[in-house]
Amino acid sequence: MEENSPEDNKSFSDYGVCDTLCQAIDNLGWKHPSSIQRDVFKVALQEDQNKDIIAIAETGSGKTGAFAIPIIQRLIDNPQRMYALIVTPTRELAFQISEQFEALGSSVGLKTAVIVGGIDMVQQALALARKPHVVVGTPGRLVDHLENTKGFSLSSMKYLVLDEADRCLSMDFEEAIDKILSCFPKERVTYLFSATMTQKVVKLQRASLRDPVKIQVSSKYQTVSTLIQQYLFIPAKYKECYLAYIMNEFRGKSSILFVSTCSSSQLLTLFLRNLGFKAVCINGNLSQVKRLGALNKFKEGARNILIATDVASRGLDIPEVDLVV
Ligand code: AMP
DSSP: OOOOOGGGGOOTGGGTOOHHHHHHHHHHTOOSOOHHHHHHHIIIIIIOTTOOEEEEOOTTSSHHHHHHHHHHHHHHHSOOSSOEEEEOSSHHHHHHHHHHHHHHTGGGTOOEEEEOTTSOHHHHHHHHHTOOSEEEEOHHHHHHHHHHOTTOOOTTOOEEEETTHHHHHHTTOHHHHHHHHHHSOSSOEEEEEESSOOHHHHHHHHHHOSSOEEEEOOOTTOSOTTOOOOOOOOOGGGHHHHHHHHHHHTTTSOEEEEOSSHHHHHHHHHHHHHTTOOEEEEOTTSOHHHHHHHHHHHHHTSSOEEEEOGGGSSSOOOSOOSEEO
């Protein structure tokens, strides 16, 4: 939780958000801007719309709204297709970001296209040909389309957002991001969002941002006070046995288990299912349809244990989780 400050009670319109968007925000049930949103709006909506921004903020801080709202507001003032490109490291995040754009822009008919791996290129090419307002994608597949899809270009784009930039770069998307940057118009507004300031992020910032405003929200309150953290030191060969015990203690509760490899996620899922648990796994070996299906089953509560590799380690917006192993 954040500490209370007088700014906490200010409304979205106090920071220059237009009425149309305030209505959409109200429909989402957001009462006040989060601190990253306040800081970004002060620059992007109040001081200088053309300013580049580098923001150090983690998932859960409301960062998607922080970049989506100024972009949509500007789009309302200057309606134009192929207006913004959002680059994000994982496919699930791309869908999540696109959903938030569409929810915020629903009353103005905002259209997005999600361009990620694991989904038919032709379908995506058709979606791009319909000229959405906002394209959200993962670096590799975006480059694939830039190289192979006739008519797809970034030349009319005004906004570039690099979301989870540190993760993008640590997953070796550097080359793909360079390619995207080289195809992007020089006259643009760039927002770079990152959870941490790694060397590669500093390099990217120097190369692709112009005199950016730096925004960093306090990370002091990021772990909620009600979270209980425990460390269990156990013999490796009895791991499954301990796990079964813990899962039994938390039977019926919603849990996420993180594992390091795709095969162990599959193995553990079978292990827990055999013990009568409602487990489902998500990993990079599954098709995108299956990945989204697993995530939806977990979000809806049809399965209450999600066994995940790091494809799900950041940014997923799941309202209630009782246990993370
Ligand atoms: P993000 O950090 O963008 O992944 O957002 C995390 C969650 O916070 C999402 O479920 C958003 O819908 C929600 N959210 C974003 N901004 C606000 C806000 N100002 N008030 C309440 N919830 C918000």
